[in-house]
Amino acid sequence: MNRNGQKWYTKSGNPIQAHGGMILKYEEKYYWYGENKGAPNVEGLTRVDFIGISCYVSDNLFDWEYLGLALEAEADKNSYLHPSRVIERPKVLYNKKTKKFVMWFHYDTADYLYAGAGVAVSDTPQGSFQLVKVIKPNRKDCRDMTLFEENGKGYLIHSSDFNKTLYISELTEDYQDVTGLYTKILIDQEREAPTIFKANNYYFMITSGCSGWSPNAALYSRTSHLFSPAKLIDNPCEGPNYRKTYNGQSTFVFERNGDFYLMLDHWVPNNLQESGYSILPVSVNNREITVSWTEFPFTKN
Template identity: 40%
Template sequence: MNNSTPYTRFRAGSLQGLISMLAVIMTCSSVIAQKDSTGTTNPVTYDSFSPGALWYDTNGELINAHGGGIIYANKKYYWFGEKRGRSAQAGVNVYSSQDLYNWKPEGLALAANETDTTSDIARGCLMERPKVIYNEKTKKYLMWFHLELRRQGYSAARAGVAISDKPEGPYTFLKSFRPNGNMSRDMGLFVDDDGSAYHIYSSDENYALRLAKLTDDYTAPTTRDSLLFRNHREAPALFKYRNKYYLITSGCTGWTPNKATLHVANSLWGPWQLSAENPMKGPAAETTYGGQSTFVLPVRGKKDAFIFIADKWNPRDLKDSRYLWLPVQLDTETPYVNWLDKWELKFFNAAKK
């Protein structure tokens, strides 16, 4: 992926070149924060999604929340994701929004430990795929993430847990571990209708996908931990629709995008059946539009409305990895995702007509 801003070259006196340049300037001005004569930044607001485009926060900075997940609390959405740079990862960022289009940076929800090199989350560790859920009983917010220890590459394969009284944090790191002794890498969390919470995770060098029920306080796995299927899958994104559970996953090809699959089950414990060899449709569907699944978001206040969220990774500059947000379409027996260059939340209203 080219990280630089595209500019169209044109020869002096070329009308077509001038038109092209003006078009690019108009496009860029719709997303880049502007400064007035006093030097005050006036970010442009969004009223639609443009999958794969540059996406700026309300401060005019690129949103930096990769491999993330979203919760709704206090009449706001909170988006958690990996804070990525060109070198070390600093922790987990959080943003807030009331409309899903425009996101306010709330800072680091969980920061790497800068002073204690013996800490599991000492600077130099990797905190990936952060997800947050709320515990109604304890009134606490719990963050789980895939943790790789400092200077150990990807050999640790642990789950990390942190806790907070507020959705935006800051979160206090509690512990890390291998769930029931199993390797734990790409992961997600899911809270069912009865309040039971689950940790879904890639294990056994990503050749196994497992599910563990969490304790009542959501801080640890119980011993009810089961193999869902063995098929070299990662990037699990789980959602529930009409009393069935659906699971989108990715193949394991490193930074190279690949074809997604969709599994379905009547119970979280399975049996899980392949529902679609590829739930993506449209241009570049065979490579999940150049991305990889991370989360499926139920849209608040809209019945049977889900947003498929994926990362379009850029290994040369992970901070510039883009976000793919697309509606899950439910007009057939099998849910699917179709490519849209641009769309709005009113898509879900039109889909039900």
């Protein structure tokens, strides 16, 4: 049984390698995408050579099956997907108009100086995804990021201005580019690892502070309009180690049967393949939210 705060395993007993990722529901199945870090760290560094983006599937969020690499590294040294490149925080939306699955991710060079975004598409949820482009959205640097969809429109939310500020950028109709419409939020607040969901007519965003690999206190913001200024409210966590987000970092919020759940990564910087996960319930009370610690997020049924 998978336990929060620890490594998770497939039903066949293999470690789940899906870090910095997200869960997408499609046709009554849940697809978990994330960074495959199933190799030793590059010597002396807190990174693993790019292997690919993993895809797992579940009917119940309890039993997980590995479907393979949805996006794979390429041997060509000139490829954006060469193992020496950085591919992080993959997020996927299904575009109902084009019937394509569209993946966005933080793309970078090994020195983390490029700070862009990559876009890949697939006809099926498990891939394989084919790289479309690498861009700097709206000519801005792009680091930690997530995607959000509402009423058939997609949005990219990413840390920018050297992690000083978050940007919300509208996506084109096919979700494969930005339209040029964007806004800044949480200006100069140094927030990263953004997650977003809508409840009670409010947009809530849970983010992490910028403290490298060290856990810090999550904060949530709230606004009634996506492109309006958001207000930082408080730490939503309640429970042991709440001031360090239970020793984890936010990566995504998803919905199941009207309830919301926050995904956390529990990073092990010096051996990233040993990093663990948590999925925690998010309670919404009018304009406030709380994230409570629970040891076991889901039962088999």
